[in-house]
Amino acid sequence: MYRIANVTVVDPRDGSVTAHQDLRIDGGRIAWIGATTGPDRDPTTVDGRDRFVVPGFxxxxxxxxxxxxxxxxxxxxLAFGITGYRQxxxxxxxxxxLRDRQPVDDATPRLLATPGSVLTPINAGKPAAAVAEVRRQVRDGADFIKAALITPDVYFAVQAEADRLGVPVAGHLPAGVDVRAASDAGxxxxxxxxxxxxxxxGCSCHEEHLRTTTSGSPIKAPPFRIPFADRLAERVLRKIVVNPAQLTGPATLRSTRDAIDSFDEGKARDLARRFAENDTWNCPTLIRVKAQQFCDEPAFAADPDLRYATAGERKAWNSAAAAFHRKFDDAQHAVFAEQFALQLRVVKIxxxxxxxxxxxxxxxxxxxxxxxxxxHDEFDLLAEAGLDPVRVLRTATTDPTRFLHRERDAGTVEAGKEADLVLLDGDPTTAVANLRTVSAVVRGGRYHDTAALTALKERATGR
Ligand SMILES: [Zn+2]
Structure with a gap:
């Protein structure tokens, strides 16, 4: 049991702040919150003065x-304030x-959900094979099914089977599937x-044309089930994963141009309302989308956070940038840039x-x-899209909690909830940049001070 004394508590739901609060942390939970009893010399008290406490990201x-x-x-x-993640x-x-779950390690973020193998033509080339794969994954303990490179008939079979087994389907909208139909299907x-x-x-008045012209998977289905197919798929995927935009051909670029020119705000709003009605969530990963579409932007190669990447990663990313630079001319770069501007606008809508x-x-x-x-790059881009700082904070706190049905345990700083918290030096309700001012992290009740977080960063440096 210890106390975080005289801290300002932030409620991400409405952005309200309550100054001069004490939090008692006990057994991995927030045991009590109330007006501060002031400083004392108790060595188990953390000084929260001039600091803000928010739920862990x-x-x-x-x-x-x-x-x-x-x-x-x-x-x-963890060092950057992440106390939970969806694998x-x-x-x-x-x-x-995961089935023979090892004891929870409180020096790492909480694993909140994981799928089995990503569905691709290799394990899910035909509806029957895909349904069998879904059953296998659910039996093995998958929390959800991750769709990636599957055809429309496979997708609808997968969705039906997953519904029957009570697990969600998430991931990449399968090419060729009407986005409204996917939302309606769940x-x-x-x-x-x-x-x-x-x-x-789905926001274009050339929607049907775009749907039929942009499909085709970089992985082709093998004619029969081959041994070690999963491992093969993994190896192929790992290469593509560095920058899938690299595979964009002239036809897709023309379709992208078309999608930009035929954007219809009314349709976009209609689609957004459909998502809201159907409880279809979007995880836009704007930093990922930007890093793909502006892969050769010098700011990426100059990012000081690259010191936390391995030498192998830096090498692969620099060569991905060089390949992107070589492959696309100025006009094509401009299409990617306009596409990103539109993606930001859609997120706002x-x-x-x-x-x-x-x-x-x-x-x-x-x-x-x-x-x-x-x-934190994602936070900045969500802000660039037009979300205010508190709204951005919710996308990493109360919203994931709602998505994962964990409201009882997480999402706000309240007594009874898991002690997964971030202490910030700056007020996160006034500027999104203040979400970067992480000075301590509490994970499962364990307090990681600035020195401990620095040590975690040091461990990742120079690899
Ligand atoms: Zn991913």
Whole structure:
């Protein structure tokens, strides 16, 4: 049991702040909150004066558990204020490991949900095979099904089977699927605003044309089930993952131009209201989308947070940037830039119409997306899209909690809830940049002071 004394408590629900509060932390929970009894010499008291306490941040799109040794990345995430995350790709081995759940390590963020293997033509080429795969994954303990490169008939079969088994389907809108039909069918969260033209196509008055011209998967289905197919798919995916925009061909660029020129704000608002009605969430991962579409932007290569990436990652990301620079001419670069501006505008429209949003990054593996640090880049981009600071804070706190049905345990700083907290030196209700001023993190009740967070960053540096 210890006390955080004289701190300002921030409520992300309405942005209200209550100064001069004491928090008692006991057994991994917030045991009590009330007016401060003032400073004392008790060595177990943390001085919260001039500091703000918010719920720990959740990165709702991350891949740390695909690493052989995820410890440095998980430590980085914690150091940047992330106390929980949704893992967005699994393997049979990962599900097995989680089934005999090791005791919770309170020096890493909380794993909040994970799928099994991502669905691709290799494990889900045909509806029957996909349904069998869904059953296998749910039996093995997957919390949800991650759709990626699947065809429309496979998607609807997968959604029906997942509904029957009571698990959500989330991920990439399958190419060729009408986004409204996917929302109506129960697609739970759309990642990366698509990806590609995904959501933008649904906002275009050339929607049907765009849907039929932009499909085709970089992975082709094998004619029969091959041994080690999952591992093969993983290897292929890992290469694509660095920057999928690199695969964009002239036809897709023409369709992108078309989607930009035929954007219809009325349709966009109508789609956003449909998402709100159907409880279809969007996890736009704007930092990931930006890093793809502006891959050769010098600011990325000059980002000081790159010191937390491994030498191998930096090398792969620099060569991805060089390849992007070589492949696309100025006019094509401009199309990617305009697409991003429109993606930001769509995120703002989603928010204005009440479509729920989640903060996510796509760390680890994606070019220029550094674990932990990238969530703050995401905050900045959500602000750039036009969300106010408190709204941005909600996308990483109360909103993930609602999405994951964890309201009883998390999402606000209240007595009885998990002690997963971030202490900030700056007021997060007045400027989004103040979300970067993390000076301590509480995870499962354990207090990590500035020195401990610096040590976690040091551990990830120079690899
Ligand atoms: Zn991802």
């Amino acid at each position: 959740v990165d709702m799109h991350a891949h740390p558990l695909n690493l052989d040794d995820p410890a440095p990345e998980l430590g980085l995430m 967005m790709s699994g393997t049979p081995a990962l599900l097995r490991r 697609f739970r969260s759309i990642e990366h605003v698509g990806p590609g033209l995904g959501v933008l196509a 989603l928010d204005e119409e009440g479509a729920p949003l989640l903060a996510g990054t796509d760390a680890v593996g994606a070019a220029w997306v550094v674990a932990g640090a990238s969530l």
